Amino acid sequence: MDRLLFGDNQFFGINHMSEEKARAQAMRFQKTEAIMDVLDVAYDAGIQTFMCTTHDRIADIARRVKADPARYADFTFYPCMPYAHKYANAVTEHGMVGALKEFMPKDGLLSTALAGSKALATKEVDGIARVLIDMEMKMFEGVRAPVVFIQNVFTDLLLGMGFTRAFRIFDDHIREKYQAEPAYITMNMPALLNALEAEGIERPIICSNINKIGFRMSGGFDAYLDALKSGRVRAVAMSVYASGAIPADEAIHWISELPGVESIVFGASSAGNIRGTKALVDKYMAAPA
């Protein structure tokens, strides 16, 4: 993994501080060109990995990257799935089973299984999960996608319910079918790490908030530091600036001294902020060995 990854919240009207700013960003980035312009700035600054939701609009970005291999020779996607709104809307409209049927191949066995009144067999549930993953991965055909994440709401829902076998299904499928590294976004890193290990998943890539003030580090600041020091996790740090509460230099310097943090993911929309963060990461975090 690169030291610095580029995130996508800013492109989709997600801002943890202000609804006004979120709307202004949604307006600014409603055309894919506007997103592409910012990605170009990041790419030209040497930030080659785009960690992005499997939002419909990302398909468009992937198409552009694929169409210009000379320009984007090293452009790398880290997909984060699922794009939950798509499913939430389908469930509201069709109900749980109806929504799943919408997404299954129409004449396949799984569609038939869902239509029946019989309880689903375990292997049918696994099959459905794999079809859903494949659907999310479709837009990345022909581009580099060597690490694939599960989004935090989904990770944490499964974690909370104790449905950790789903992580095993995901892990196996991403490795076998895509030869990629499975990875997890969470707001509860210490608890997730334990659950993954219990499923036999060793040294997982986990993306979570890691910042000097402990902002949204659920499970406790000390538990995060213990997990990092233990060497059991390959961490990707997000919210390193704690939504602007920590000065950039101080934030990156602090992260750089933590063991176990392989990468930082950040979102920005101005060239100044993008280059500024890149410069700090170059200054404090040596390139991977």
Next chain:
Amino acid sequence: MQKVRVAVVGLGKMGLSHFAMVNAHPDVEAIACDGAGFMVDVLGKNIDTPIYKEYDQMLAQAELDAVVIATPSRLHAPMVKAALDKGLHVFCEKPFCLDWQDSQRLTEQAAEAGRVAQVGYHYRYVGAFQEMKRLVEAGAIGRITHVLAEAYGPVVLRPKRATWRTQKAEGGGCLYDYAAHPLNLLNWYFGAPAQVMGSHLGQVFSDGTDDEVFSTLRWDNGPTAQLSVNWSDESHRKMSTKISLIGTNGRLYADRQECQAYLRKPVEGLPEYTDGWTVKYTTELTGDRWFYLRGEEYSAQLDEFIQAVKAGQEAARENDFASAVQTDRTMAMIIENAETGVSVGEAPIVNAPSKPAKRGWFGRS
């Protein structure tokens, strides 16, 4: 220390998330209950937690301290009653009951039994709305006269298949689902309104129920509020609730992210608020809980419920049943007003605003 035994009832949209949070709570031993096939089927094969399919059977057989009721709203009243009859503590999703008289009876029953009885109005656990409450009570903006309460979001965006959420008799619709939240905040800040007028429950795409709500609410010796709510608004990524207040000493605005205050003059007891603008963010106003799923407020309300039960308390710390009765009654007033076109309640009492004692021109009078 013995764990609190909690059953989460109803594994729909809210229920699944409640279940995940409760199940992850270190002080809880959780079970679940849901009649529907698919989710029970999949979870039953994949998690260790027992899942009952029959509520009555669960109440009869399981050793429990508390239930979290997250079933369709129509079922709240009978299910809450059955749980209280068994002596259990109850956390019920909002809206509380579709008939406010049921809400009232259950409030009395819970109080007599000394049970922790709480309703899931999670906005009262959002830092920005809590800060607004603190500022209102401290008199930050003087006498409040002007209130705008809003909620918008993308739930019903075209004519679609009916679910319980789109059936009025089941407790669906924009009023119960969306407007209940800003109304509950108004009840928190100002109590029960004296009068409701100018209400409109409009349909945009739905057949069975309302997609937009307008109303004017008036309080005794208090403000007049306008409510504007619409769940057929795709321009919002998800539900957005906002409250604006204007008073004699300034203006307050709050949404899930931030609380903005404009004060004409500083006020005693609020040293961090100068004249002019002060903005506080939910991120700085809120602490972490044991588990984060979709916002601190969801974790916080369940944690308070669980801690109250664990501590052997006899009432909820926030969002008790009585407070939810106010919101159920306010919604009943809006429905009656919208149906009849006649104002509901009495014109508000207006006592002369208390002025500071006049001082004589040449000293104290």
